Amino acid sequence: MTAPKTLYDKIWDAHVAHEAEDGTCLLYIDRHLVHEVTSPQAFEGLRMAHRPVHAPDKTIAVPDHNVPTTLDRANAATMTEDSRIQVEALDKNAKDFGINYYPVSDVRQGIVHIVGPEQGWTLPGMTVVCGDSHTATHGAFGALAHGIGTSEVEHVLATQTLIQRKGKNMKVEITGKLRPGVTAKDITLSVIGATGTAGGTGYVIEYCGEAIRDLSMEGRMTVCNMAIEGGARAGLIAPDEKTFAYCMGRPHAPKGAQWEAAVAYWKTLFTDEGAHFDKVLTLKGEDIAPVVTWGTSPEDVLPITEVVPAPGSFKGGKVEAAQRALDYMGLEAGQKLTDIKIDTVFIGSCTNGRIEDFRAAAAILKGKKIKDGMRAMVVPGSGLVRAQAEEEGLAQIFIDAGFEWRLAGCSMCLAMNPDQLAPGERCAATSNRNFEGRQGRGGRTHLMSPAMAAAAAITGHLTDVREMM
Ligand SMILES: CC(C)[C@H](C(=O)O)[C@@H](O)C(=O)O
Numbered sequence: 401m402t403a404p405k406t407l408y409d410k411i412w413d414a415h416v417a418h419e420a421e422d423g424t425c426l427l428y429i430d431r432h433l434v435h436e437v438t439s440p441q442a443f444e445g446l447r448m449a450h451r452p453v454h455a456p457d458k459t460i461a462v463p464d465h466n467v468p469t470t471l472d473r474a475n476a477a478t479m480t481e482d483s484r485i486q487v488e489a490l491d492k493n494a495k496d497f498g499i500n501y502y503p504v505s506d507v508r509q510g511i512v513h514i515v516g517p518e519q520g521w522t523l524p525g526m527t528v529v530c531g532d533s534h535t536a537t538h539g540a541f542g543a544l545a546h547g548i549g550t551s552e553v554e555h556v557l558a559t560q561t562l563i564q565r566k567g568k569n570m571k572v573e574i575t576g577k578l579r580p581g582v583t584a585k586d587i588t589l590s591v592i593g594a595t596g597t598a599g600g601t602g603y604v605i606e607y608c609g610e611a612i613r614d615l616s617m618e619g620r621m622t623v624c625n626m627a628i629e630g631g632a633r634a635g636l637i638a639p640d641e642k643t644f645a646y647c648m649g650r651p652h653a654p655k656g657a658q659w660e661a662a663v664a665y666w667k668t669l670f671t672d673e674g675a676h677f678d679k680v681l682t683l684k685g686e687d688i689a690p691v692v693t694w695g696t697s698p699e700d701v702l703p704i705t706e707v708v709p710a711p712g713s714f715k716g717g718k719v720e721a722a723q724r725a726l727d728y729m730g731l732e733a734g735q736k737l738t739d740i741k742i743d744t745v746f747i748g749s750c751t752n753g754r755i756e757d758f759r760a761a762a763a764i765l766k767g768k769k770i771k772d773g774m775r776a777m778v779v780p781g782s783g784l785v786r787a788q789a790e791e792e793g794l795a796q797i798f799i800d801a802g803f804e805w806r807l808a809g810c811s812m813c814l815a816m817n818p819d820q821l822a823p824g825e826r827c828a829a830t831s832n833r834n835f836e837g838r839q840g841r842g843g844r845t846h847l848m849s850p851a852m853a854a855a856a857a858i859t860g861h862l863t864d865v866r867e868m869m
């Protein structure tokens with residue numbers, strides 16, 4: 401009898417092409433996703449070595465970080481020089497190397513981590529890499545998805561393999577049911593609150609338990625997306641009937657007999673009874689509340705019913721960090737979180753830019769107006785999410801409430817395109833990072849779920865969405 405394996409062990413073992421004596425492995429890569437920020441030097445390296453892309457049919461590129469999200473973006477003048485150079489380089493590299501490409505003009509364009517699953521490129525049991533830390537998102541399908549650096553991007557382009565050492569196994573179990581108003585975003589932020597941003601260092605996290613099983617594929621992507629903020633190398637969720645239903649019929653999913661064979665294999669992708677985990681965290685779904693971040697790290701998270709913590713309440717080295725965070729955020733210890741006024745709302749990103757996120761936000765906004773003077777925008781994760789939201793009438797709800805309804809891209813998740821905070825502006829954001837300057841120099845970010853961001857847009861301050869339901 402073979403030893404019981406975790407889901408991570410199974411996918412890993414199925415992809416090891418070579419293992420060196422010191423344990424360094426060469427891992428076969430099934431899908432390589434590429435965006436404009438981390439790929440230019442990699443393609444340049446290939447060019448200089450006169451090498452082709454090894455598996456162009458498994459390589460998928462889309463520009464997302466630098467692209468403006470306003471309707472006039474076809475006009476090159478809407479981009480800074482640096483942004484334009486990166487996007488034009490991707491246009492050229494995609495053409496020269498013959499890889500799959502979704503240019504800005506294509507309705508399928510969007511954030512790489514939303515486009516991959518949507519087009520059926522991401523499937524259970526695969527190894528997926530991208531020169532981007534939030535590649536962890538694809539783990540929602542039971543795919544082993546690693547974020548990689550630019551030199552590794554070049555290596556994968558050239559060889560379709562990645563040099564890796566195996567990580568350790570960590571289990572994060574969310575038992576029971578979530579309470580009303582609590583979402584996947586609250587799960588993933590609460591996990592980071594419990595483990596800290598280094599809690600997952602060296603591990604691949606498998607999320608399991610009833611509350612995870614109950615999530616839609618969109619919600620599972622939200623959870624895995626932030627595995628990286630918890631320090632983990634990747635996040636994973638075992639595929640099930642929901643996963644198969646999401647994948648079926650997608651443009652690049654297998655069809656017919658190949659589909660049947662694939663599903664039969666996918667059904668073997670679960671952690672065996674008795675498999676060993678090096679670390680385990682269990683949270684009760686019932687105990688998770690709608691949360692917001694108050695500081696400049698995703699671990700600075702608290703239930704919305706709490707107050708801004710006193711730096712002195714932290715241990716050791718964290719006291720200074722907490723004080724600095726409060727100074728940067730312009731907050732006072734003891735202040736009620738619900739008293740924090742905001743002037744900007746950003747709903748979007750690879751964490752929360754999918755259709756379900758927009759349904760949740762629209763449910764709160766329907767028939768309401770955002771606070772006077774509020775700058776609020778909804779940025780779809782892809783052109784197809786945008787089209788679906790328009791068809792479902794969600795876009796009109798946002799527009800009627802006073803939101804800007806944008807084109808797809810990373811947008812205000814990071815300050816690499818025209819959507820940015822000015823110094824001192826304070827934003828309720830559905831994205832995943834809140835460090836100093838993330839959304840623009842001097843900008844202040846509070847991370848939360850789409851429903852919570854919608855509630856804050858209406859009241860003008862951080863708000864407990866449960867009071868609006
Ligand atoms: C620009 C890119 C390399 C970066 C990442 O890897 O995460 C970005 O997507 C981010 O979220 O900060």
Ligand code: SF4
Binds near residue numbers: 532750813814831
């Ligand atoms: S949406 Fe944000 S987190 Fe996601 S890939 Fe873009 S910049 Fe990174």
